[in-house]
Amino acid sequence: MDEQEASERIEELRQQLRYHGYRYHVLDEPEISDFDYDQLLRQLIALEEEHPLLITPDSPTQRVGGPIGDLFAPVRHLRPLFSLDNIEATSELDAWGSRLRRGLGRPAEGFSCELKIDGLAVVLTYEEGKLARAATRGDGVTGEDITANLRTLKSIPLRLLGKPPRLLEVRGEVYMPLRAFEELNRRQTESELRIFANPRNAAAGSVRQKDPGITSGRDLGIWIYQVGLLEGGPPLARHSEQMAYLSELGLRVNPTSKAVSDLEEVKKFLLEAEKKRHDRDYQTDGVVIKVDLLADQLELGYTSHAPRWAVAYKFPPEEQVTTLRDIQINVGRTGAATPFAVLEPVQVGGATVTYATLHNEDELRRKDVRISDKVIVRRAGDVIPEVVGPVVSVRTGTEKPWSMPAKCPFCGHPIERPAGEKVARCTGGFECPSRVREWLFHFASRGAMDIEGMGYKTIDLLLREGLIDDPADIFLLKPEQLLGFEGWGEVSVANLMKGIEAARHRPLQRVLVALGIRHVGGTVARLLARRFHSLERLMSATPEDLAGVEGLGQVIANSVRAWSLDPDNIALVKKLADAGVSMADEEPQAGPSSDLLAGMTLVVTGTLESMSREQAESEITSRGGKAASSVSKKTVALVMGESAGQSKVSKAAELGVPVIDEKQFLRVLSEGLDALS
Numbered sequence: 063m064d065e066q067e068a069s070e071r072i073e074e075l076r077q078q079l080r081y082h083g084y085r086y087h088v089l090d091e092p093e094i095s096d097f098d099y100d101q102l103l104r105q106l107i108a109l110e111e112e113h114p115l116l117i118t119p120d121s122p123t124q125r126v127g128g129p130i131g132d133l134f135a136p137v138r139h140l141r142p143l144f145s146l147d148n149i150e151a152t153s154e155l156d157a158w159g160s161r162l163r164r165g166l167g168r169p170a171e172g173f174s175c176e177l178k179i180d181g182l183a184v185v186l187t188y189e190e191g192k193l194a195r196a197a198t199r200g201d202g203v204t205g206e207d208i209t210a211n212l213r214t215l216k217s218i219p220l221r222l223l224g225k226p227p228r229l230l231e232v233r234g235e236v237y238m239p240l241r242a243f244e245e246l247n248r249r250q251t252e253s254e255l256r257i258f259a260n261p262r263n264a265a266a267g268s269v270r271q272k273d274p275g276i277t278s279g280r281d282l283g284i285w286i287y288q289v290g291l292l293e294g295g296p297p298l299a300r301h302s303e304q305m306a307y308l309s310e311l312g313l314r315v316n317p318t319s320k321a322v323s324d325l326e327e328v329k330k331f332l333l334e335a336e337k338k339r340h341d342r343d344y345q346t347d348g349v350v351i352k353v354d355l356l357a358d359q360l361e362l363g364y365t366s367h368a369p370r371w372a373v374a375y376k377f378p379p380e381e382q383v384t385t386l387r388d389i390q391i392n393v394g395r396t397g398a399a400t401p402f403a404v405l406e407p408v409q410v411g412g413a414t415v416t417y418a419t420l421h422n423e424d425e426l427r428r429k430d431v432r433i434s435d436k437v438i439v440r441r442a443g444d445v446i447p448e449v450v451g452p453v454v455s456v457r458t459g460t461e462k463p464w465s466m467p468a469k470c471p472f473c474g475h476p477i478e479r480p481a482g483e484k485v486a487r488c489t490g491g492f493e494c495p496s497r498v499r500e501w502l503f504h505f506a507s508r509g510a511m512d513i514e515g516m517g518y519k520t521i522d523l524l525l526r527e528g529l530i531d532d533p534a535d536i537f538l539l540k541p542e543q544l545l546g547f548e549g550w551g552e553v554s555v556a557n558l559m560k561g562i563e564a565a566r567h568r569p570l571q572r573v574l575v576a577l578g579i580r581h582v583g584g585t586v587a588r589l590l591a592r593r594f595h596s597l598e599r600l601m602s603a604t605p606e607d608l609a610g611v612e613g614l615g616q617v618i619a620n621s622v623r624a625w626s627l628d629p630d631n632i633a634l635v636k637k638l639a640d641a642g643v644s645m646a647d648e649e650p651q652a653g654p655s656s657d658l659l660a661g662m663t664l665v666v667t668g669t670l671e672s673m674s675r676e677q678a679e680s681e682i683t684s685r686g687g688k689a690a691s692s693v694s695k696k697t698v699a700l701v702m703g704e705s706a707g708q709s710k711v712s713k714a715a716e717l718g719v720p721v722i723d724e725k726q727f728l729r730v731l732s733e734g735l736d737a738l739s
């Protein structure tokens with residue numbers, strides 16, 4: 063390639079990278095996979111290395127990070143943050159090893175291998191051991207001040223342990239655990255709010271909030287992976303020693319990091335890390351390999367955009383482009399019709415993906431996904447595969463927009479979306495087999511009756527053979543009805559029977575969840591069970607009785623009332639009771655509940671979901687405890703609800719008072735303070 067051709071190709075690559083960078087960072091609607099983006103970037107880097115005179119300051123290779131927003135005050139980092147050069151194969155690792163040897167005049171002495179966490183890079187500054195500032199990475203030189211938000215993360219110490227250094231700047235990655243991500247999206251869907259594309263976006267969205275109360279309500283973690291600047295600390299010769307030191311100071315350092323002596327061992331680490339990548343509670347997208355000896359790092363130095371002493375090994379992509387063959391719908395237990403994608407099967411992150419979620423009708427509209435589109439499919443760990451969006455640039459014009467079918471594909475009844483409602487529903491009621499199947503599955507599931515062995519496979523068999531029509535039929539099953547079906551021997555039948563037997567005696571709260579009353583999830587069910595103790599009493603409660611239950615809004619009260627009056631539900635409840643299913647809890651003894659919290663002071667801040675502040679305080683006092691309004695040394699725990707008071711949270715962190723969430727608080731109320739250990 064001559065200079066002229068190179069120049070043209072470079073310009074072309076830059077334009078493509080700018081466009082895709084904009085789609086990714088600004089619009090959050092990428093058209094190509096991360097992998098393809100990296101390929102383009104690598105081509106550009108290679109060409110620029112061959113033709114250094116063609117490098118311009120505005121080339122995408124010269125930028126360290128994303129643009130900084132204007133929502134937060136700018137913070138200049140004490141030391142700039144660089145990117146990392148990527149490698150994709152172990153041969154490239156050997157090539158890096160050779161470069162190191164050339165640079166040092168001898169092989170590097172030891173490496174640190176670390177998981178590359180897929181989250182949001184942040185910088186924490188500690189002055190005299192106190193958290194002085196937290197910032198996003200920004201463009202690498204200047205970031206955004208997010209101190210108030212990051213102070214709410216329990217895994218970030220506000221004060222370092224032991225004898226702290228005079229000044230410490232560390233870098234780390236804030237992430238959202240996978241479970242928390244799914245739970246957040248579920249809640250967002252329920253509240254008809256924006257859905258996050260992946261845990262990284264969810265973490266970024268949670269951190270870049272004007273209201274720290276929102277950040278504090280999100281489950282976020284952090285892994286610290288680098289010292290930016292350390293003054294007035296012990297002399298340390300290696301990166302791995304620095305990490306051990308940070309860990310002693312109380313900073314969260316990933317325990318899977320490993321110091322090894324040569325590249326052969328690095329390769330073993332890479333294989334292990336890739337094999338286990340889905341076993342973790344957070345997303346990783348590769349492994350970072352660093353030269354361990356700090357003197358060697360200094361000698362090797364930096365290129366214009368990355369250190370020479372570190373590289374990132376990227377796992378194979380978990381995003382692929384494939385064809386969207388069709389969009390079909392599921393009908394859930396409430397009749398809600400939700401679209402999903404049927405794909406040309408494609409390998410993503412080590413699994414074949416044929417179906418992917420499109421979340422809901424509005425989301426599908428927003429993304430403008432059409433049948434026959436080329437779409438980006440993403441799979442992240444345990445997270446259900448999803449369609450990220452269409453690749454608009456390769457459309458041929460034959461793609462067909464989708465619309466919700468007029469009739470339910472399972473029962474033929476009309477699908478309707480009442481004005482003002484977010485979801486379309488099948489109107490077939492219990493004549494819809496899909497709805498009945500989902501209803502049975504929900505009834506038997508973990509948070510509800512928890513019937514061991516009653517998954518989709520069993521339910522499908524029972525429905526197909528006409529052995530059950532509704533949940534009560536489950537309790538009328540006889541072993542001999544099942545024996546002899548394929549895969550059903552004495553042992554499996556006996557196990558299922560045992561599971562069913564156990565489910566006859568679930569607490570009322572679970573029965574209420576299992577019945578699937580609209581708006582009645584675990585928290586509301588607990589309130590109702592605590593107030594009424596039996597289903598009979600709940601069902602005959604007047605609207606006033608219901609409205610009088612603390613924490614219960616009008617919408618829920620109406621829903622419970624309507625459910626209780628429905629003849630089908632009355633019949634079902636009778637059938638369940640006749641089948642020997644427990645429909646009441648034993649009533650608690652009157653008087654003070656216990657002295658479980660005798661002599662202990664707790665402070666409640668913010669709003670709790672399941673009870674009001676006053677109620678929480680009376681729960682504490684009825685157990686012999688004291689509910690105070692400010693945190694002191696005597697406080698045994700600070701209960702933090704939504705929009706908690708920042709000063710209380712900081713004070714607690716300063717005094718080393720445990721900060722607990724609502725779930726933990728409820729456990730403390732039933733088990734005492736031992737629940738925290």
Ligand code: IVH
Pocket residue numbers: 144145146176177178179180182183199234235287288350369372374
């Ligand atoms: S070290 C100069 N270590 O990857 C070295 N980075 O492409 C700076 N990252 O922005 C980075 N896990 O957000 C390092 N164990 C780890 C990492 C890690 C994730 C991210 C980091 C950085 C990006 C580099």
